[in-house]
Amino acid sequence: MLFHCINYPYFFLKVFLIFFPIFSLVVLLLAWEQLRLMPHAPWLGGLVAGAYLRLRGKALSHLPALYVGLRQVPPEKRRHRNRTVRLLGLLQAIEAAADLGSKEIARLTQSRAQFDRRLQGRRSSASLPAVAAVVPSRPHLSAAMIARAANVTPRAAL
Numbered sequence: 001m002l003f004h005c006i007n008y009p010y011f012f013l014k015v016f017l018i019f020f021p022i023f024s025l026v027v028l029l030l031a032w033e034q035l036r037l038m039p040h041a042p043w044l045g046g047l048v049a050g051a052y053l054r055l056r057g058k059a060l061s062h063l064p065a066l067y068v069g070l071r072q073v074p075p076e077k078r079r080h081r082n083r084t085v086r087l088l089g090l091l092q093a094i095e096a097a098a099d100l101g102s103k104e105i106a107r108l109t110q111s112r113a114q115f116d117r118r119l120q121g122r123r124s125s126a127s128l129p130a131v132a133a134v135v136p137s138r139p140h141l142s143a144a145m146i147a148r149a150a151n152v153t154p155r156a157a158l
Contacts (some may be wrong), residue, residue, distance in 0.1 A: 021056040024027025025049050025061075026090045030083060108136045127152045 032045035053062055070078065070093045077089035080126060115132035122128060130150035146157035 020096060021053060021058050022062060024088065025052060025066075026094070028052055030087060033086070034083065041086065065097040065101050066093065069093040069095070070099055072096035072100070112136045127156060131157065 027032040027048050029045055032048060033042070038044055050063055051123075070090075073089050073093045073096065076094070077085060080086050080089065112132075114133070117134060119129055127150060131146060131152065134146055134149045138145070143154045143157040146152070150157065
């Protein structure tokens, strides 16, 4: 009886947008472009989208990946007149970001395996295992960051 009063497409769309922040981000960007809230500042839509992801708690992991994915899609597709083409362009950007992310995970896994092969036969008090644990865990590192995390000197971190 309850299911007869639910308008199925809108109900599922609402559930979809609540549980998947990336797709709700796409809808937000499309709405920003269509409504033209600030026609002299179209770049503000990206900032609003970033603030939305920060509000949902997804900014640390999703924003850099989406940026890389958006760079893979041609601008003609992202700024097309047709809303469906724009939507497909944004979804292709998400797909490209996921593909590049999986390649990066494979690369980091391979580097971790190479570190593990180098660590075989080392003494247990060596600092190389600590450095090997820090390097694949973060995308951007400096010698000072490695030195602090692995408890070694900056020269040893190089």
